[in-house]
Amino acid sequence: MGLSKKDARTREQKEKAAKGIKVETTAAGVPKKAAKPTIQCTVCKAPIIASMPVSLRDHAGKHPKVTPADCFPGATIAP
Structure with missing residues (x-):
């Protein structure tokens, strides 16, 4: 079974955190707009x-x- 949308977003955020890229997110985990x-x-x-x-x-x-x-x-x- 495939990843849920939330799992995919969490995985992407962890990969970016490992690379040193910090993305601001809301409490729900959605990236904030500038x-x-x-x-x-x-x-x-x-x-x-x-x-x-x-x-x-x-x-x-x-x-x-x-x-x-x-x-x-x-x-x-x-x-």
């Missing part, structure tokens, strides 16, 4: 995911006296 890069609003200091230009534009709309470019300098913002 955190998405965020950018901080200069007005209210709220962190927003930098790769979502529509979210940046929508958040900048909450500050009517400031342009979106002033909220997130150097970021690509959706028109």
Whole structure:
């Protein structure tokens, strides 16, 4: 009978640990994903995911006296 998914994952993790490669996992043993890069609003200091230009534009709309470019300098913002 073949290995279960959990056994295969455990075997893979042990092989990587023996090679010196440490993989962060959740409590269930699932590998964690890398955190998405965020950018901080200069007005209210709220962190927003930098790769979502529509979210940046929508958040900048909450500050009517400031342009979106002033909220997130150097970021690509959706028109």
